[in-house]
Amino acid sequence: MHYYNWNDYLQQMRNHLNTQEKRIQELEKRVLEFEESNKNQTIVEKLEYNFDQLKIERLDGTLHIGLSPEELSSMDPSAVQLPHNPIVPFREKQVDPLIQTLNTYASQELPNRIQQLSQDYQVSVNDHLEKEIIEDIRKQFPSRLDYYKREHQLSGDTLFQTLKQEVDHSLQQFFIQEAERGGNDDEFGGS
Structure with a gap:
């Protein structure tokens, strides 16, 4: 048999227990610090992209790769060296008179046509959705105008009437789809 001193054993256990308690307190402190530092962060669990449904009219802004919003806000603006580009004066682009006529049509006739449909x-x-529809149609005028000029060699009143018919047909298709979908719901244009 081995002789073992109980007092020594209890002292060792007490020391080990104290060490473990200090370690637990340190870990709890680190967890609290970590939680505090991550309080303002947004967590995105899942992103789904449907690129076939994406329509980008205009893309601008700045992309900062590898920087979080917190790092960006604390970044010294003088640390970034931007190349010097001379300012080129903006030249006003000539607006096609047919675009002006189409915009007048969109402002004066489309609201009544949308309400009728x-x-x-x-x-x-609702008014907001009506304005969005009209604005979306206006944005498409230049490209549709170019298409009909280039592909069908249309011009003047014939081109204007063709675009009006296309807009009307598109609006009808839109309302048919919404009616089939149950477009009277509050989420679609409700007040």
């Missing part, structure tokens, strides 16, 4: 297909449309 809204009633015909029993799909409610």
